[in-house]
Amino acid sequence: MPKIVDHEARRRLIADALLRIASRDGLDAVSLREVAAEAGVSMGMVQHYFATKDQMLMFALTQLNARIGERVAGAMDAPSPRAFLRAAILELLPLDDERRSESRIGLAYLARSVVADELADLLRQALPYVIGFYAEQIRAAQELGQVHADLDPRIEAVILYTMAQGLVNPALIGHLSPEDVAATVDYHLDRLFLTSG
Amino acid sequence: MPKIVDHEARRRLIADALLRIASRDGLDAVSLREVAAEAGVSMGMVQHYFATKDQMLMFALTQLNARIGERVAGAMDAPSPRAFLRAAILELLPLDDERRSESRIGLAYLARSVVADELADLLRQALPYVIGFYAEQIRAAQELGQVHADLDPRIEAVILYTMAQGLVNPALIGHLSPEDVAATVDYHLDRLFLTSG
DNA sequence: CATTTTACGATGCGGGTGCATTGTAATCGC
């Protein structure tokens, strides 16, 4: 075996370049040549690490998901279900430059999932996990007496998730400020929880 | 002046073809040639009625918005604020083939608005109108004693809108059935309103 | 009837696309 290189590191290098382009100019602007240029490598190298453009796009998304997932996991030591839910949701919203960038990319992939089957499959698999997680927290809060017992954790979780997703675009195009977004989330949590802890 | 033709009818013919392609294969699949073929006309004719592709895309969107707007207006004679809000929101969700198609197109345009300024402008203008409408209904319901007086109509309207928007993708990729979607909306309205009328 | 204006249809151009092919330098096992 020749020329020892870190295969995964190269793939991440390329995927990062792709995500920068997607954030800046949209998924439409992502081409093999553009990605190669952004990463500062040759087009041949991009092709060497990804057989097709679709594979590259999928890998970049898993890369992005992993990045976000780590941050959410970092909030898991929150002192209460409410604090954790708040942190987890705000992590998905475009409140600063980093998350704004991620939201732009995420929205592009979301739209693409409508016509790209493998992408839809991935989201279909991820959704129950995320919503289930929210539901679990709400259920835990109910047992702690922090949420009314007669609320449906499953549906409340769906509403929480969909509200967050729906907030993305109004925030991105500037209709809602970061403060508006945070206030809306807190307002909703105030209605869901009995205590502010 | 020669050859009497209905200018607007031709533009609608072309825009309808564009929307069919966008619904079927996404906005990426929309090209002058493809639109011309779908409409059964020559590419020269498409160019005759739209100077640029962007103008064509924008016109098609206003066409779509008008179509949806008419349906929402048709629900305005609902017997109560709650009934109207329910109808207006369900009108935006992919509960049948027609609205499923519209949702697919709408999501594609929504994602595009992140990188297309004129599109973002259009949405930025439309948002206050839609949300304001919801807020008005909630305020009216408060005066009728059908909604708790200490709720914020503006924020409740934002949550209502964002929840609806967030429901679109899970519904489109099949994570939520049409029944799930309707049940989620009704659940949320049950929490918002004091009466089920 | 002539002129002008509109409504197209056909074609071409420069540029970008994903992907295949080819060549080559480097490093391993032997």
Place this chain on the structure above:
DNA sequence: GCGATTACAATGCACCCGCATCGTAAAATG
């Protein structure tokens, strides 16, 4: 040292893109 394998770089190909250009048929106007 040597064949084999890996890691690229360079180039080419067939196709598609938006848009401009050119030609022409038809109808209203004088």
